Every structure is written in C-alpha cells, then in structure tokens.
Amino acid sequence: MASIRDVAKKANVAACTVSRVLNGSASVAEETRQRIEQAMKELNYIPNELARGMFKQRAGIVAMLVPSIRHPFFSSLADQIEKELYQQGYKMMLCSTGDDIAREREYMKTFRSNIVDGVIMGVSNLKDEEYEAFQKPLVMLDHKVNEEIPVVVSDHRTGGILAAQKFLEGGCRNIIHICGLDAPEVLSFQSHRALEEILSARGVQVKAVEIKWSNFDFDGYLELAKMILEKNPEIDGIMAADLPAVAFLKAARQIGRKVPETLCVVAYDGTYVVDTNLLDITTIVQPVKEIANRSIGVLVDLLEGRPAKPAMNMLEVSLREGNTTKSRIPS
Amino acid sequence: MASIRDVAKKANVAACTVSRVLNGSASVAEETRQRIEQAMKELNYIPNELARGMFKQRAGIVAMLVPSIRHPFFSSLADQIEKELYQQGYKMMLCSTGDDIAREREYMKTFRSNIVDGVIMGVSNLKDEEYEAFQKPLVMLDHKVNEEIPVVVSDHRTGGILAAQKFLEGGCRNIIHICGLDAPEVLSFQSHRALEEILSARGVQVKAVEIKWSNFDFDGYLELAKMILEKNPEIDGIMAADLPAVAFLKAARQIGRKVPETLCVVAYDGTYVVDTNLLDITTIVQPVKEIANRSIGVLVDLLEGRPAKPAMNMLEVSLREGNTTKSRIPS
DNA sequence: GGCCGCTATGAAACATGTTTCATAATAAAA
DNA sequence: TTTTATTATGAAACATGTTTCATAGCGGCC
Numbered sequence: 001m002a003s004i005r006d007v008a009k010k011a012n013v014a015a016c017t018v019s020r021v022l023n024g025s026a027s028v029a030e031e032t033r034q035r036i037e038q039a040m041k042e043l044n045y046i047p048n049e050l051a052r053g054m055f056k057q058r059a060g061i062v063a064m065l066v067p068s069i070r071h072p073f074f075s076s077l078a079d080q081i082e083k084e085l086y087q088q089g090y091k092m093m094l095c096s097t098g099d100d101i102a103r104e105r106e107y108m109k110t111f112r113s114n115i116v117d118g119v120i121m122g123v124s125n126l127k128d129e130e131y132e133a134f135q136k137p138l139v140m141l142d143h144k145v146n147e148e149i150p151v152v153v154s155d156h157r158t159g160g161i162l163a164a165q166k167f168l169e170g171g172c173r174n175i176i177h178i179c180g181l182d183a184p185e186v187l188s189f190q191s192h193r194a195l196e197e198i199l200s201a202r203g204v205q206v207k208a209v210e211i212k213w214s215n216f217d218f219d220g221y222l223e224l225a226k227m228i229l230e231k232n233p234e235i236d237g238i239m240a241a242d243l244p245a246v247a248f249l250k251a252a253r254q255i256g257r258k259v260p261e262t263l264c265v266v267a268y269d270g271t272y273v274v275d276t277n278l279l280d281i282t283t284i285v286q287p288v289k290e291i292a293n294r295s296i297g298v299l300v301d302l303l304e305g306r307p308a309k310p311a312m313n314m315l316e317v318s319l320r321e322g323n324t325t326k327s328r329i330p331s
Numbered sequence: 332m333a334s335i336r337d338v339a340k341k342a343n344v345a346a347c348t349v350s351r352v353l354n355g356s357a358s359v360a361e362e363t364r365q366r367i368e369q370a371m372k373e374l375n376y377i378p379n380e381l382a383r384g385m386f387k388q389r390a391g392i393v394a395m396l397v398p399s400i401r402h403p404f405f406s407s408l409a410d411q412i413e414k415e416l417y418q419q420g421y422k423m424m425l426c427s428t429g430d431d432i433a434r435e436r437e438y439m440k441t442f443r444s445n446i447v448d449g450v451i452m453g454v455s456n457l458k459d460e461e462y463e464a465f466q467k468p469l470v471m472l473d474h475k476v477n478e479e480i481p482v483v484v485s486d487h488r489t490g491g492i493l494a495a496q497k498f499l500e501g502g503c504r505n506i507i508h509i510c511g512l513d514a515p516e517v518l519s520f521q522s523h524r525a526l527e528e529i530l531s532a533r534g535v536q537v538k539a540v541e542i543k544w545s546n547f548d549f550d551g552y553l554e555l556a557k558m559i560l561e562k563n564p565e566i567d568g569i570m571a572a573d574l575p576a577v578a579f580l581k582a583a584r585q586i587g588r589k590v591p592e593t594l595c596v597v598a599y600d601g602t603y604v605v606d607t608n609l610l611d612i613t614t615i616v617q618p619v620k621e622i623a624n625r626s627i628g629v630l631v632d633l634l635e636g637r638p639a640k641p642a643m644n645m646l647e648v649s650l651r652e653g654n655t656t657k658s659r660i661p662s
Numbered sequence: 663g664g665c666c667g668c669t670a671t672g673a674a675a676c677a678t679g680t681t682t683c684a685t686a687a688t689a690a691a692a
Numbered sequence: 693t694t695t696t697a698t699t700a701t702g703a704a705a706c707a708t709g710t711t712t713c714a715t716a717g718c719g720g721c722c
Contacts, residue, residue, distance in 0.1 A: 001445070001466075004709055014672045019710055029670060049444040050390060051708035054381045055677050060446075061424065069413055069425075070603070075406035082400055082427055086434075091441070093392070094400075094425040096413055103417075110422070113380040114332075114678090115391075135332075218606040246607045253609055272401070275549040276577045278584055278609050335679055345702045350680055360700060382678035386707050445708095 002043035010039040022047060053114075062299065063093040063111050065104065066122035071216060072242060072271035073286070074122055077141075080292030081120060088300050090117070099212045101125050108134060118299045128185070137302035139295045142187045144312070150302070152295045152313045153187045159284040160194025162319040163239050163266045166282060167199065170264040170326040172237035174205045176228060178244045180212075191268065191284075195239065211244065221247035229255060229263075237264045242273040242283070249279060249324065265324040280322035290315045333374035341370040353378060384445075393630065394424040394442050396435065397453035402547060403573060403602035404617070405453055408472075411623030412451060419631050421448070430543045432456050439465060449630045459516070468633035470626045473518045475643070481633075483626045483644045484518045490615040491525025493650040494570050494597045497613060499533060501595040501657040503568035506530060506537045507559060509575045522599070522615075526570065542575065552578035560586060560594075570597045573604040573614070580610060580655065596655040611653035621646045 004022075008015040013032060020026045021036045028036075039045075053059045062085055066074040082092045093116055097104040104125055111119050111134075118137035124145075131138060131145045140151045167175055179192050196206045209228070211221075225248040229235060238248045245267035249259060257263045259279070267274050270285030294313050301309060321327070335353075339346040344363060351357045352367045359367075370376075384390045393416055397405040413423045424447055428435040435456055442450050442465075449468035455476075462469060462476045471482045498506055510523050527537045540559070542552075556579040560566060569579045576598035580590060588594045590610070598605050601616030625644050632640060652658070 003707085015708090016673085016710075017671060020671090023710080025710085026671095027669060032670080046440070046444045048385070048708055049441075049446040050381050050385045051445075051677090052710080053446075054379070054385060054679095054708080055710050057677080059381060069410035070403075070407045072401075072403070072406075075403075075409075076401045078406075078425070079400035079427065082425065083429075086426075091424055091426065091446070093422055094409070094413065095417075095422065096410065098414075109377070110380075113377045114382075115380040115384075115422070218603050243603075243607065250607070250609055272549050272574075273604075273607060276574065276581070276604060276607065278581055334677085346678090347680075347703085348701060351701090354680080356680085357701095358699060363700080379678055382707090383680080385678080385709095386680050388707080 001048070002045045004045075004047065007036065007039045007043055007045050010043060011036045057114075058303075059115055059117055060089065061091045061093050061116045062118050062120065062296075062303075063095060063107075063116040064120040064122060065095050065097060065107055065111075067097055067099045067212070068216065069094060069096045072273045073269045073288075076271050076288050077122065077292060080289055081296060084292050084296035088296060090300070097123050097125075099123070099125065105130070112136065117303050120295050120299065124185070137299055139299045141291070141295065143185050144187060145185065147311055150298045150309070150311045150313065151187070152291055152298065152315070154286045154291065154317045155314050156188050156191040156317070157194045159268065159286075159317040160191035161198060162317070163191070163268070163284055164195050164198040166266055166319070166321075166325040167204065167237045167239075167264060168202060170237065170260060172204060172264050174232070174234045175199060175207070175237035175239065176232075176235055177206060177208050178211060178238070178240035179208050180210065191239075216243060218243065218247060222251055225251035226255060229257060236262060237266075239266045239268060242267045242269045242271050245281065246273060246277055249277065249281070260324050260326045264326065267324075270320065274322075279324055282322040282325040283320045285318045285320055287315050287317065332379075333376045335376075335378065338367065338370045338374055338376050341374060342367045388445070389634075390446055390448055391420065392422045392424050392447045393449050393451065393627075393634075394426060394438075394447040395451040395453060396426050396428060396438055396442075398428055398430045398543070399547065400425060400427045403604045404600045404619075407602050407619050408453065408623060411620055412627060415623050415627035419627060421631070428454050428456075430454070430456065436461070443467065448634050451626050451630065455516070468630055470630045472622070472626065474516050475518060476516065478642055481629045481640070481642045481644065482518070483622055483629065483646070485617045485622065485648050486645050487519050487522040487648070488525045490599065490617075490648040491522035492529060493648070494522070494599070494615055495526050495529040497597055497650070497652075497656040498530065498535065498568045498570075498595060501568065501591060503595050504535055505563070505565045506535060506568035506570065507563075507566055508537060508539050509542060509569070509571035510539050511541065511543075522570075547574060549574065549578060553582055556582035557586060560588060567593060568595045568597075570599060573598045573600045573602050576612065577604060577608055580608065580612070590655050591657045595657060598655075601651065605653075610655055613653040613656040614651045616649045616651055618646050618648065 004015050004018050008018045018036055020028050021033050064078055064081055078094055085092050095107050121140045124143040128145045138149055140149055142153050144151045177192055177195055192208055199206050221244045229251055245265055248265055252259050252263050267281045267283040270283045274281045274283050298309055335346045335349050339349045349367055351359050352364055395409055395412055409425055416423050426438050452471045455474040459476045469480055471480055473484050475482050508523055508526055523539055530537050552575045560582055576596055579596055583590050583594050598612045598614040601614045605612045605614050629640055
C-alpha cells in the first residue's frame with residue numbers, strides 16, 4: 001500500500017505538501033500540484049483513513065446497536081439510518097445483541113475505543129449508569145436515561161390511545177397486549193399504560209404478555225398465539241407488534257376464529273410485514289423515516305459540536321385503519 | 332481521553348510496558364503489572380483501536396454491501412453474517428447501494444482506505460475489472476468475476492429445476508419468472524436458465540420479468556402483479572422472490588384467481604416473509620445460515636493468511652412444499 | 663535600496679499504540 | 693568467583709497523515 005511518503009518521494013516534495021493537495025488546506029503551486037496528482041494516480045494511492053481518523057479524532061463511523069438485524073422494524077430503521085448517515089458523510093456499523101446483556105456491554109465497550117464516533121442505541125438493557133458513563137455521543141431510542149442523553153421516541157401513549165379506541169368501537173371486553181419487556185425507562189411501554197388506563201375505566205380487561213424481540217421466530221409466535229387463543233376463548237382483542245399480530249391472525253384462521261367479528265387485531269409498528277398480509281390489518285404506524293432522520297440529526301449535531309437540541313424527541317404515530325377491527329359496533 | 336502515555340506516567344513506567352501488559356506480549360513483574368492495571372482502572376483507560384489498527388494494519392471491521400438493508404433476504408443474511416463476524420472477532424459495517432452504481436463505486440473506494448479489512452459483496456453492478464482492481468480480500472455473493480475471487484452462491488440451477496418440476500406437476504403452461512437483472516455473471520440467473528430449459532422442452536412458455544431489488548415497495552409489486560395477471564389471463568405459474576410472490580398471491584385473491592387451482596406460485600428465497608403468510612407457500616429455500624457461514628469462513632481465512640479454499644462455493648437449496656402448487660395433476 | 667507581506671515549501675512534532683534493540687539487574691551455571 | 697542466561701524495563705523508531713512553525717523567494721511600496 002502506497003503511503004503519503006511514497007507519493008511525496010515520487011513527486012519530489014515533502015509529505016506535508018501532498019497532504020495539502022489532498023485536503024486543499026494551503027496553497028500549492030499549480031505545477032507542483034500536477035506533479036503530485038500524477039504521482040498519486042501512478043501509485044494508485046488512497047489515503048489511510050485509520051491514520052487520518054487518528055489525527056482528527058474521528059472515525060467517520062456511527063454504530064447502531066439493535067436486538068436483531070433481521071427484525072423487520074429494526075432492519076427498516078437501520079436502512080433509513082444508513083441512508084441518513086451516508087448523506088452526512090458517515091458509515092454505519094450495525095451490531096446486534098440478541099437481547100443478551102453481556103453482548104450489549106461488550107459492544108458498548110468496543111464502541112468506546114475510538115472505533116466509532118457515536119452510537120444509536122436501539123436496545124437498552126443495561127443499567128442507566130452504564131449509559132451515563134459512556135463518554136461519547138449517544139442517542140437512545142425508546143429509552144430515557146436522564147435529562148441529558150438525547151432520546152428519540154414515538155408517541156407510544158397516543159399509539160395506545162388510538163388502539164384503545166378501536167377496541168372500544170369494536171366492543172371488545174378482553175384484550176391481550178403482546179409487548180416488550182416491562183421497565184419504567186422503556187418508553188414503548190407507555191402504549192400499554194394508555195391502553196390499560198382507557199380500557200380499565202370502561203371495564204375492559206387488559207393483560208400484558210411479554211416477549212423478546214430478538215431471535216424471533218414466526219413459528220414460535222404462531223404456537224404462542226394458538227395457545228393463548230385456545231386457552232382463553234374470552235379474548236376478543238389483540239395488540240401486538242406486526243409479526244406477532246400476523247401470527248395471531250394466522251392462528252385465528254387455523255382454529256376458526258373470525259376476524260374481526262369475534263377477534264379484533266391491531267398491529268403495532270407498520271413495517272412491510274403488515275402490507276404483505278392478505279388481510280388489510282389495522283395498524284399503529286411508527287414514523288420510521290422521521291425516527292431515523294431525527295436520531296441522526298441529533299447525533300450529528302453532537303458529533304460536530306453544534307448546539308444541542310432538546311433531549312426529548314417525540315414523534316407522531318398514526319393509525320391506519322384496516323379490516324381486522326370493526327369500525328363501529330351496532331348498538 | 333486517557334492515552335497509554337497517561338497510564339504510563341501514572342504508573343511510573345514507560346508506555347511500552349503498559350503495552351506489554353495490555354497484550355501480554357512480554358513478561359512484566361507482577362508488582363509493576365498491578366500498578367499499571369490500577370492506573371488503567373483509575374483513568375478509565377481504553378486503548379484506541381484506530382491507533383492499534385494503524386500499526387497492525389487491521390481495522391477489525393468487515394464491510395457488507397447490499398442493495399437494501401430492509402430487504403428480508405439481505406437483512407436475514409446480514410443478521411447471520413454479523414453473528415459469524417462477532418464470533419471471529421470482527422465488526423460489521425453494513426452499507427446499501429439502492430442499486431445505484433455510483434454509490435457502489437463510492438463505497439468500494441471508501442473500503443479500500445484501510446477502514447475495513449475485507450468486503451462481502453451482496454451487490455455487484457460494476458465492471459469485473461473494478462472488482463479485480465480492489466486490493467483487499469473480497470467475497471462475492473451470487474457473482475463470479477474470475478477464477479481468483481471467491482464466490483459463495485446457492486445452487487440456483489437446482490432451484491430452477493425444483494420449481495420447474497412443481498410447475499410440470501401442476502400442469503402449468505405459461506410461467507412468469509420475476510427475477511433480478513439479467514447478466515451472465517449474476518449466478519442467480521441460472522435458475523431462470525434451468526426453468527426455461529426444462530419447461531421449453533415440454534412446450535411450456537416461460538417469460539422473465541426483471542425488477543430491481545432495492546427500494547422495493549410492496550404496493551408497487553402488488554400493482555405489477557395485478558397488471559400482469561389481468562393483462563395475461565393465460566398465465567398459470569409464477570416464480571418470484573418471496574415478496575413479489577406474496578404480492579402475486581394477494582393480487583390473485585383480489586382479482587379472484589384461485590391458487591393453486593388456476594395459478595401456481597413458487598416463492599424463491601424462503602425468508603420469514605413466506606412464513607407470515609396465511610397460505611402455506613411452496614418455496615425454494617436458500618441456505619442463509621450456510622451462505623453466511625461460508626462467506627465469513629472464506630473471508631476470514633483470507634484475512635488471516637490461511638490457505639485459500641476453492642474459489643467457488645456452491646450451497647444446496649431445498650424445496651419446501653406448500654399448497655400454492657398442485658402436488659400431482661389428475662391425468 | 664530597504665522593508666513589508668504574500669506564496670510555496672520543508673522540517674519537525676503530533677495523534678496513539680507496538681515493536682525492536684539495548685541495558686541493567688538478577689539468577690544460574692561452571 | 694566469573695561467565696552465561698534470563699528477566700524486566702526503557703529509549704527510540706515505526707505505522708500514516710496532519711499541522712505548526714520556520715524559511716526562502718519574490719513583487720510592491722515609500
């Protein structure tokens with residue numbers, strides 16, 4: 001690999017002059033510049049980004065940590081994030097934890113070693129102190145650590161409210177909510193709070209069933225869905241992420257439950273998984289593009305020393321009405 | 332950020348001694364070691380991987396370039412690749428081109444600048460010379476450049492043959508194959524060749540319709556599918572990647588075509604998209620795990636200077652029979 | 663003619679961790 | 693006791709690109 005000094009030697013100048021040509025950082029005589037450019041071409045020279053990054057204290061890479069890369073929500077989000085980063089001149093390092101805490105901790109440690117400039121945390125199972133001790137710019141998704149570390153989050157409370165309305169309109173009395181792990185900092189749990197608040201007030205039962213996001217396996221979801229529906233025939237409403245929601249629809253069909261007549265289903269996320277379904281699924285849609293845009297906006301501002309935006313970034317969700325819920329109950 | 336010299340100063344030793352403790356590369360007196368470890372802890376020291384990589388000429392990162400990160404096949408593959416890389420001590424940089432040649436070229440240039448050690452190419456729209464000129468270890472997926480650059484590929488020919496048999500069993504006479512861009516180096520096109528070879532010999536029509544993998548949008552596929560089915564009522568067989576295959580199933584239902592009675596559908600890839608469908612879809616399954624395993628195996632051998640395996644790595648596909656094809660035609 | 667200021671360029675230092683070579687000190691062998 | 697081997701450690705060089713500071717050359721101005 002040709003280095004800047006090889007180029008310098010070939011062009012009969014000092015290394016610093018080559019550097020000046022590379023960066024346009026100072027004036028170089030036209031004749032010298034041409035000689036240097038010629039030498040670079042002949043040696044097929046490409047500057048070593050590691051060395052550059054060492055000096056600049058910048059790697060040009062942002063890490064994103066998610067529970068699973070193939071999960072449709074996270075792969076859609078990573079896709080958008082990579083596009084945003086590309087536009088801002090950064091590359092994306094994408095890592096998954098499989099919801100394994102040790103792995104999350106290990107990756108966080110790696111990220112501190114100057115190999116990335118900042119991190120988007122799409123998973124957060126460590127203790128708050130561990131995020132606070134992280135000395136680089138960090139953007140948390142769906143998880144509030146403190147007033148300092150920026151968070152980007154969908155308005156899950158509204159998501160819960162919109163879903164609750166659908167269940168009420170459908171006359172449902174027993175709802176199951178398939179959700180992520182419960183923890184006060186996990187903001188997506190707000191949807192559950194809202195759901196419970198509204199529905200309990202009307203005497204509707206709401207039960208949470210927790211599952212992990214990683215290592216998702218559709219057949220597992222399907223079995224779970226069948227079991228739940230068979231053991232609890234009184235269940236008449238389901239809220240779940242796209243994939244488990246679809247599993248419930250498939251299970252319902254297999255055991256002969258009519259949707260939406262005797263079972264209302266609301267999917268949560270709005271990835272392409274709901275689009276591919278033969279049914280038109282009622283869905284709470286998270287604004288993936290805006291989440292990516294805001295996350296990278298906030299992170300890059302931090303990285304490049306621009307004034308910090310507010311730490312809390314809440315983005316609107318929307319309801320897409322399908323026919324897995326009833327529009328109005330005949331009274 | 333504390334550097335190795337700060338640690339050295341605090342522990343009253345030279346930097347090289349700290350380095351020896353870090354790497355266990357030479358003997359250090361027990362008492363000195365403890366003093367150094369203490370200093371590292373107090374300073375919250377983490378070695379700078381950029382500097383390390385510069386010396387070692389190794390970044391510890393492998394790039395993967397795909398047309399789209401959210402495409403289910405590529406996100407599943409990237410997921411497995413990341414897991415394999417993790418086990419081998421590498422991190423994954425995941426980049427997408429959106430099938431844009433300029434972007435692919437730009438990323439390839441970036442990858443040469445020592446920021447990654449090697450590349451897995453899940454997309455390949457450049458000229459062969461450009462891959463040949465790339466001076467780092469490279470593994471191509473589904474694309475043979477020459478006898479030197481390693482390729483990992485599914486046995487698409489067998490995939491085509493298996494599908495052809497299903498169409499013959501179902502008595503289909505007019506097949507449409509939705510496929511990627513035609514190019515002699517794109518090995519996935521072998522499935523089309525096989526399909527055509529076998530079916531033409533039996534007087535069955537086969538037509539290829541080319542689409543791009545990136546920026547896939549299910550509604551677009553759905554429109555395309557409807558248009559094709561409506562304009563060509565004679566079509567009675569479809570082979571397509573999971574997502575467009577599902578689009579055809581949805582389109583068929585919307586315009587009242589019976590599957591499999593009057594339309595046989597074979598999906599190609601076998602991602603979770605086929606699992607989520609309410610129908611049990613006949614599918615040619617690519618061995619994603621093996622592709623990831625083999626790709627990283629070959630790449631890491633190259634990176635670590637182990638003897639090269641054969642350049643061509645062909646992996647078996649399998650057929651998963653569902654009920655979107657007919658098992659046997661009543662004669 | 664002498665001083666000012668600008669352009670072009672190089673030498674050297676720096677970013678950080680690693681390695682080679684040299685040296686001192688101690689232990690073992692003769 | 694002297695020689696040899698071994699252990700522990702540091703100084704300096706290296707990997708590569710960037711920046712600061714110094715210097716030389718040249719045109720313009722009074």
